[in-house]
Amino acid sequence: MQKTLDVTITYLEQTSRPRFQLPAPPAGKIAFIRVEKPPLHFYRYLYDQVGAPFHWVSRRYMPDEDVCDIIHDPDVFIYVPYFNGAPCGLAEVDARKVCHTPGTVEIKFFGLMPDFIGKKLGRWFFHNTLDLAWALNPERVILETCTADHPAALPLYQKLGFTVYDQGHGIIEWRG
Numbered sequence: 001m002q003k004t005l006d007v008t009i010t011y012l013e014q015t016s017r018p019r020f021q022l023p024a025p026p027a028g029k030i031a032f033i034r035v036e037k038p039p040l041h042f043y044r045y046l047y048d049q050v051g052a053p054f055h056w057v058s059r060r061y062m063p064d065e066d067v068c069d070i071i072h073d074p075d076v077f078i079y080v081p082y083f084n085g086a087p088c089g090l091a092e093v094d095a096r097k098v099c100h101t102p103g104t105v106e107i108k109f110f111g112l113m114p115d116f117i118g119k120k121l122g123r124w125f126f127h128n129t130l131d132l133a134w135a136l137n138p139e140r141v142i143l144e145t146c147t148a149d150h151p152a153a154l155p156l157y158q159k160l161g162f163t164v165y166d167q168g169h170g171i172i173e174w175r176g
Helices: 040-054 064-071 122-134 153-159
Strands: 002-014 030-035 076-083 089-094 104-112 140-146 163-175
Touching: 002 153, 030 122, 040 064, 040 089, 040 104, 064 076, 076 122, 089 122, 104 122, 122 140, 122 153, 140 153, 140 163
Parallel strands: 104 140
Antiparallel strands: 002 140, 002 163, 030 076, 076 089, 089 104
16 A cells, blocks of 8 residues: 655754653563664564554665665664563664764654553653763754654653754655
């Protein structure tokens, strides 16, 4: 099934590390692990499970070699939260200098798998991801979201101190 979505893209930034206390993890067995040089099939599984409901496409149709070049770069950090032993989300922090202005780190992807939304994991997971992004000592952290993303995404980012620096329009060509 192919469909086209018109979306508004919101670009956000933080220019100083926020002062917050990491929230307590939700009830259950929780782990938060950096995956170094993930196998492509595992990364694609995470990306598809988290991104398919929100029509993520930037890596979905990208050739395997190109995806591996990105996710195996030493300046790309892949984080996976686990809930009661199962992977439940994906965060990707991109600190590659060739992609950004010097001193910029991007939270490129962030989200939970559908089965884990509503279990009070999102805020805890994002706080930890943001803390790790700032641990790279950037001058600013950026991210983007769009109207196809979860409706709680933009309010969460703004509540945690991100400000809008630009907006644009885009088209998602989804081949489901």
